[in-house]
Amino acid sequence: MLEYPNKIRKNYHKQVNYSNRGMDLEAIIEEANVYYRDQDIAYIYKKPTPIGVVKVVYQNKERRIKDAFYKTPSTLDFNGIYKGKYIEFDAKVTTNKTAFPLGNIHEHQLRHMKNIERHGGLTFLIVKINEEFYLLPSNVIFDFINQNTRKSIPYQYIKQYGYLLKYNYNKGLDYISGINYWIGGLYSEEKN
């Protein structure tokens, strides 16, 4: 029952349909999380989905859930530590080709991001749009919201201010590189 890194990785490879591999955003982020842990680079986990348990029975001396419902998370799906910094982010997929609709982010998630940002954490979204993956830092999102009345972030804006992430067969979706560009301040040098 213990989840050692190697075991997680093994199970992971079992669960993922090889042909769809690049398609499942959460799976390739989890693949990166396992790689980062194995390499002692970062310790970032997907939080379990919160549930409300209604009925539990005992089977073979173990508790077994027989009725439960999914709750709406008030935070983001992934969190952990990298270079001493608190990291929290969410994975979002849009089939819209021209823009990322802000309706994909709940009000309370945005409020949470603002809180984390104010307290010195690094918080962002990983957005899949047009079969590409972008790390979109909180400040980029809030800048857009403050300066625009539009309800979606144009693809061109994401291309310009986000960080394009690469998928690697062995390492998963390498979002730490995106963080490095962001906190390394290479952002302004490269893009301005």
Next chain:
Amino acid sequence: MLEYPNKIRKNYHKQVNYSNRGMDLEAIIEEANVYYRDQDIAYIYKKPTPIGVVKVVYQNKERRIKDAFYKTPSTLDFNGIYKGKYIEFDAKVTTNKTAFPLGNIHEHQLRHMKNIERHGGLTFLIVKINEEFYLLPSNVIFDFINQNTRKSIPYQYIKQYGYLLKYNYNKGLDYISGINYWIGGLYSEEKN
């Protein structure tokens, strides 16, 4: 369905039996977490318990879990951010009056604490022993393990090197004060 702080607090007060209030360690930590968020001091949450879902049905257009089991967590129960720092800890209760048995901490949890510590996070246990609550920093735990062959940490050692935490009716178990003593270096001044 959205969990706003006020709502959490309200539900929380409903769930807790007043007379047993000081007794349920997780509940008084959660009470503190809500207080810290309300006061914009820290953003720390209890992670949902990981489950393995076996069967899901659709009821009234919502997914409903009809069979699931509890998984063993490989990390600690609470994490979040305080003063820009990554925080992760677990709550442990022992009825043993003379010592805290190390068997209460899983091997993989200790390994995880070591990783978090090495990467600059603050990780600790909150231990309830003899109706008192102590914050026991990771370095204190690892010092004990490295210097002793005993399988349990004596109560006197916890009293000496841990931080006694106070429970406040409105604020819950004030573990942030313990963190402040720890990171403020008051530890060595006061105790040595």
